[in-house]
Amino acid sequence: MPLTDSPKADSLKIITGSYSSFSKGNTTSKLTNVHMVYIFFGSLIISLFVIFIFNFIFNSLDNQKQTIVNKKSASVELLDLRNFNTFYVLEKAKATFPIINDYEAQAIAVLDVYSNRIIYEKNAEKRMPIASITKMVTTKILYDTVNLNGITTITNQAAQYDGSSLVLRSGEKFSNRDLIKAAIIPSNNQGLYAIQDPEKTVRQANEYIQALRLRDTYISNPAGFDDNGRNYSTARDVLHIAKVFFNNQELRDYARIERSEIRELTTNREIPIYNTNDFLRIKYTPVLAGKTGTTEKAGQNLCILVEKNNKRYIIVILGSTNRYSDAIKIIDRL
Numbered sequence: 001m002p003l004t005d006s007p008k009a010d011s012l013k014i015i016t017g018s019y020s021s022f023s024k025g026n027t028t029s030k031l032t033n034v035h036m037v038y039i040f041f042g043s044l045i046i047s048l049f050v051i052f053i054f055n056f057i058f059n060s061l062d063n064q065k066q067t068i069v070n071k072k073s074a075s076v077e078l079l080d081l082r083n084f085n086t087f088y089v090l091e092k093a094k095a096t097f098p099i100i101n102d103y104e105a106q107a108i109a110v111l112d113v114y115s116n117r118i119i120y121e122k123n124a125e126k127r128m129p130i131a132s133i134t135k136m137v138t139t140k141i142l143y144d145t146v147n148l149n150g151i152t153t154i155t156n157q158a159a160q161y162d163g164s165s166l167v168l169r170s171g172e173k174f175s176n177r178d179l180i181k182a183a184i185i186p187s188n189n190q191g192l193y194a195i196q197d198p199e200k201t202v203r204q205a206n207e208y209i210q211a212l213r214l215r216d217t218y219i220s221n222p223a224g225f226d227d228n229g230r231n232y233s234t235a236r237d238v239l240h241i242a243k244v245f246f247n248n249q250e251l252r253d254y255a256r257i258e259r260s261e262i263r264e265l266t267t268n269r270e271i272p273i274y275n276t277n278d279f280l281r282i283k284y285t286p287v288l289a290g291k292t293g294t295t296e297k298a299g300q301n302l303c304i305l306v307e308k309n310n311k312r313y314i315i316v317i318l319g320s321t322n323r324y325s326d327a328i329k330i331i332d333r334l
Contacts, residue, residue, distance in 0.1 A: 097334070100333075105320035106320070107123040107124060108317055110316075113312040118236070120330070127234055128232060129297050130318065131293030132187045132292060135223065136303065137245075140248065152194050157193065158194035159190055165186050166271070168194075173265040173266050174265060179192070179195055180195075184251065184291065186274055186275065201222045206219055238303055241303075242314045246305050255289035259273070288307055289304070298318070299321060300317075302320070313334060
């Protein structure tokens with residue numbers, strides 16, 4: 001009886017959907033049912049394995065594409081500071097930002113963060129006192145170099161440098177992290193003079209400025225006192241300073257907190273601290289974080305990180321008589 005008429009062959013045909021035979025001359029070599037089952041399941045396993053490999057490859061490519069998309073629309077912490085030339089060279093954009101000079105500030109610079117392009121400038125290369133904007137340099141230096149969990153005692157000399165809503169007294173002890181936090185949120189000066197020798201902080205700050213290639217910036221003291229005009233920068237240089245400062249998540253978080261507290265370690269007393277940035281108190285949504293600075297000679301200074309229309313901007317305002325009004329005008333025109 002031919003193979004095609006046997007019950008076993010019919011059963012095998014249902015499984016495999018075909019017959020296999022090899023003939024040479026009058027001799028026919030027939031595969032057994034067991035061999036056919038082996039071939040079928042072997043082919044099935046190989047097919048599943050190939051499908052798995054292709055799915056893995058396609059998923060990997062899709063994830064890579066998504067990562068690229070995420071980086072393009074990412075928050076500031078994803079700025080690639082390793083590409084220093086890209087970081088440093090700010091191009092002027094052919095933007096439609098209105099060229100209207102109705103601002104009170106003497107100098108302004110506005111940076112589109114994601115494109116790394118300046119979209120507006122006013123006297124952006126003019127050297128000016130920057131007051132407590134200086135702390136965006138010195139707090140970054142201290143954050144990177146000191147033991148944040150170390151304990152610092154406020155000295156008699158450091159206690160003399162008041163000038164903010166937060167007054168620290170000689171003999172009080174704080175963690176270095178809390179003193180850095182206090183320098184950013186209520187813009188305290190005393191902690192910056194206590195954490196380490198202020199001359200060392202100034203030296204490190206100017207080495208940092210040189211590393212950023214900022215030729216129109218000089219730091220003469222940790223807090224940003226005018227110091228007879230020796231502590232200065234430009235609106236354009238502050239853009240670079242702000243890019244690095246806001247790139248640090250913890251420092252940026254301090255710069256966006258309306259209210260917090262620090263702990264005096266001798267008495268375990270919590271001291272409330274309040275941000276000097278009025279935008280945070282009025283919940284002005286586009287402003288994500290910022291640092292203020294004010295002295296008699298510097299006037300009102302402001303550096304803020306803003307988000308609008310799925311873009312992020314850094315706005316620097318120096319020497320204003322109404323920094324918040326200036327900032328609102330700029331934000332409305334973005």
